[in-house]
Amino acid sequence: MKIENAVVLVTGGNRGLGKAFVTEALARGARKVYAAARDPKSVTTPGAEPLQLDVTDPESVAAAANAAGDVTLLVNNAAISVAANFLDSDVADVRREFETNFYGPLLVTRAFAPAITANGGGHVLNINSVASWLAQGGSYSAGKAALWSMTNSLRLDLAPRNIGVTSVHVGLMDTDMGNRYDGPKTDPQDVVRQALDGVEAGAFEVLADEFSRHIRGSLSADLDVLYPELAAQ
Template identity: 65%
Template sequence: MNEVVLVTGGNRGLGKAFVEEALARGARKVYAAARDPRTVTTPGAIPIALNVTDPASVLRAAAEAPDVTLLINNAGISARASVLNADLDLIRDEFETNFYGPILVTRAFAPVLKANGGGRLLNVHSVLSWISQGTSYSASKAALWQATNAFRLELAAQGTSVTGLHVGYIDTDMTAGVDGPKVEARDVARQALDGVQAGAFEVLADDISRTVKQGLSADPAALYPQLV
């Protein structure tokens, strides 16, 4: 894997799995970005401070990592907030991290990717980009999905390929209180990086993502049986 990789939220969960998988594939360099770089514990990774909601922090990170060829927008939060009843500040915080954050980071690193031959961008979506559980998290990931589509069109001219990752529950701290089948973070990272290297537009990393994608053309009641 002849890449210099930067992973946002690279200190834990899926982000840590991306860092580990990139290193295992022989990446030239892997930056593990986190609000507190002291929380990065993966041997061989280069810790870098990055708060995706802080424009100044994002610009500093881009200046400190001018050799990046693969940017992975992984950092995300889940407030599990009701769009009908929750405090709007919770929802705004979620959008700041899950939607505006990747936009800020991609804007800052787009010139870096261009300078390094075009490069690649991977955005971590969710199956909840396509189906709602009645929370604002789904809305934030749906917004990111459309931002990814827009970036794919806009960055094509500079030779940057853009891949979107869709997946259901991953066995990480974020889903510790969730019942149901979960996929291993490292397996998701493997599939996603395989897709990036193959130039795939999308990676559907589990059965539920593939099933929901196929059902998008159906009547909403097919995805939401509680409406019947």
């Protein structure tokens, strides 16, 4: 699908990568861009339509779907990074991560799929992570792995409705979330450009940095290639 004249909704569209999606979609000629956030007053992008949305709250999701029934491109971007350790952290932290990073995109996609279908079809873009293929991130990696699996299933389920599905995978980005970690960081605007190009091309996956491409290509290797520390045991 083309971004020009599309009606786009970006969850977590008030800052970071989400704000970059809002800006780029507007620059590409989207007819309308909803910047969804828990606090719509935090949306500051000129030309964007602020929309109240808490992806973990079914009532909030339903209200947003009712208010934005003209959407043709849904960008599931909202996420948190708890990275709870499975042995030592409070299980509530694990659940909190899954509520946002897995159940959030599920609830939002289920709510908006009927509208996208009624509008003639469109696209769902799920912002994933290289962590979906790596285990070091604890609950964050597990949630992203689950999101990857769900995205692949949704692609099959939504195809008969003329809705394409793309999964974006990237490592560290130069955003508020990424700034908590050391290492090379990708410009979020570059990720957004690649992601929207992927939507327009109908790509199943967008690997937005070299690290993601390397890890994706290593999945068929023995586990000690991804986790050298296991080889010493």
